[in-house]
Amino acid sequence: MAPERFTEFAALFSGISNGFTFGIGTGYMSMSLLGSFSDDPHRPFNLTSTQLGSLGGATNLSAPFGSFLGGFVAAMFGRKRIMFLLLFPMACGWVIIGTAKSFTAMYFGRLLCGFAQGIRSTSTSTYVSETSKPKVSHAASKLLKKLPNTTQHNNIMNFLEIVGAVLNWKFMAFVNALAPFVFLPLIAYTPESPIWLLSKGRKEEAYRSLQRLRGERTDVEPEFVSMAQHMEKEGRTLKSWRDIFSDWDYIRPVLLLVPMIILRNCTGWMAIQSYSLSIFQTAGSGSISPRIAAITLGSIQFLVFLCSGYAMDKFGRKRISLYSSVIMGVSEIALGTAFYMQTRESYAGVREHLPWISLTSMMVAMSAYALGVGGMHTVLVNELIPVQIKSHATGIMNAFNQFINFLILQTYFIISERVKPYGVFWMYGSSCFGLALFAIHLLPETKGQSIMEIERRLTKSNLRTFNEELECSTTEKCKPGLK
Numbered sequence: 001m002a003p004e005r006f007t008e009f010a011a012l013f014s015g016i017s018n019g020f021t022f023g024i025g026t027g028y029m030s031m032s033l034l035g036s037f038s039d040d041p042h043r044p045f046n047l048t049s050t051q052l053g054s055l056g057g058a059t060n061l062s063a064p065f066g067s068f069l070g071g072f073v074a075a076m077f078g079r080k081r082i083m084f085l086l087l088f089p090m091a092c093g094w095v096i097i098g099t100a101k102s103f104t105a106m107y108f109g110r111l112l113c114g115f116a117q118g119i120r121s122t123s124t125s126t127y128v129s130e131t132s133k134p135k136v137s138h139a140a141s142k143l144l145k146k147l148p149n150t151t152q153h154n155n156i157m158n159f160l161e162i163v164g165a166v167l168n169w170k171f172m173a174f175v176n177a178l179a180p181f182v183f184l185p186l187i188a189y190t191p192e193s194p195i196w197l198l199s200k201g202r203k204e205e206a207y208r209s210l211q212r213l214r215g216e217r218t219d220v221e222p223e224f225v226s227m228a229q230h231m232e233k234e235g236r237t238l239k240s241w242r243d244i245f246s247d248w249d250y251i252r253p254v255l256l257l258v259p260m261i262i263l264r265n266c267t268g269w270m271a272i273q274s275y276s277l278s279i280f281q282t283a284g285s286g287s288i289s290p291r292i293a294a295i296t297l298g299s300i301q302f303l304v305f306l307c308s309g310y311a312m313d314k315f316g317r318k319r320i321s322l323y324s325s326v327i328m329g330v331s332e333i334a335l336g337t338a339f340y341m342q343t344r345e346s347y348a349g350v351r352e353h354l355p356w357i358s359l360t361s362m363m364v365a366m367s368a369y370a371l372g373v374g375g376m377h378t379v380l381v382n383e384l385i386p387v388q389i390k391s392h393a394t395g396i397m398n399a400f401n402q403f404i405n406f407l408i409l410q411t412y413f414i415i416s417e418r419v420k421p422y423g424v425f426w427m428y429g430s431s432c433f434g435l436a437l438f439a440i441h442l443l444p445e446t447k448g449q450s451i452m453e454i455e456r457r458l459t460k461s462n463l464r465t466f467n468e469e470l471e472c473s474t475t476e477k478c479k480p481g482l483k
Contacts, residue, residue, distance in 0.1 A: 007212050010186045011131045014083060017183040018124040021090055021117050024176045029056050029274045037169040044101045051103055053413045056274045058107055059114030060406035064399035066118020071395025079127040080192045082120060089116040091177045098173030122395045129382035130195040131213050198231045253384040257397050263435040264376055265404040267328060268428030269369045271412045282421055283358035293359050300363050305370040317379060322439040324372030329432030331365035336425030377401055
């Protein structure tokens with residue numbers, strides 16, 4: 001592999017690291033705590049359903065505080081340094097979980113992991129958006145560019161579910177403590193973000209960083225000049241969260257992300273990921289082992305996720321988000337209906353087929369999630385938030401996203417007891433259709449655009465004009481005055 005290609009891959013894989021750590025946390029909850037821990041006759045303590053919900057939401061409870069702080073530390077110390085250093089407290093959190101003798105100790109370990117992940121999340125997502133090329137022609141690079149977006153939403157957990165199904169919960173915690181350190185050599189090798197270096201007035205270092213990212217034989221002068229002029233024109237990175245709300249050009253993309261985050265998380269994807277084993281147990285095993293069903297779900301989702309980058313590049317963010325939201329909504333309504341039929345004696349004749357209906361519905365729903373909905377948050381945060389407020393605003397959006405995730409996980413078992421599992425999934429399915437409406441009316445298409453181009457258009461026009469300009473730039477049909 002050519003040196004420039006290796007540097008590009010190393011930078012992209014460094015961005016995957018936080019998605020990987022989120023993924024192993026979710027996979028551990030799904031298979032180790034709900035599986036091997038509950039089956040362990042020598043477990044140090046017992047867990048109630050309320051405590052299981054608390055452990056599931058613990059990382060998302062502390063992660064928002066880390067994300068708020070992460071915006072400041074990423075702007076102050078740089079993206080690369082934070083990505084490197086915060087792996088160590090995460091490892092400490094996993095050691096605490098593996099050696100826990102009480103619910104309190106395990107809960108603290110989960111909180112520590114979530115807090116560290118929250119701080120890193122801002123740096124990793126920002127680093128990927130600031131170092132990736134607008135258009136990466138090599139097929140493998142196109143796939144890798146999507147990996148950080150999707151893995152941040154726990155697709156790596158699908159592989160961890162398979163491993164967690166055969167390893168003891170305690171041993172799996174120690175494996176998770178060591179696993180993220182695979183990324184240390186790559187993070188150490190990659191250069192710092194050239195945009196962050198420019199924001200600190202370190203132009204020579206920024207130029208060398210961009211040259212390493214693009215390759216020594218690549219002429220980076222035009223890109224660097226454009227980047228430097230943009231930073232000088234718009235001003236350096238903002239220092240205060242107050243600045244985000246001082247200009248409508250900055251408020252607009254932030255407000256656009258709020259309904260997307262709420263609707264996306266209310267689709268219930270996080271609850272399905274974290275509690276898949278419990279959901280299959282509720283559905284009734286029939287001839288299917290709940291653990292095998294959960295592993296099958298994760299494996300199929302992972303295969304679909306591998307194709308998601310190509311699909312999003314080919315059809316665009318808007319269309320893929322719409323299709324995946326509708327498919328996910330129909331599947332979750334079907335899953336809720338299967339749960340409802342289990343509670344009615346009038347459907348006793350088809351009851352033996354209901355576990356297969358539940359398995360199929362969950363597979364289709366989570367495959368649709370992996371295809372488009374899964375990448376919406378990170379893609380839009382990376383592409384819509386202006387460079388000058390990216391560190392701070394990304395921290396705010398990540399914190400808000402993780403807080404909504406916490407609410408979904410914390411309340412899943414509580415709501416299931418109140419309105420039954422079928423009511424929960426009917427609610428989730430309704431949110432999917434709400435997300436589809438958002439994709440139709442509000443989601444801007446950013447396919448093939450650099451972050452500089454997106455910012456220039458989004459901060460100078462409303463969303464309708466933004467989409468018209470994008471269509472104008474990519475087709476021969478153009479309204480008068482747009483060119």
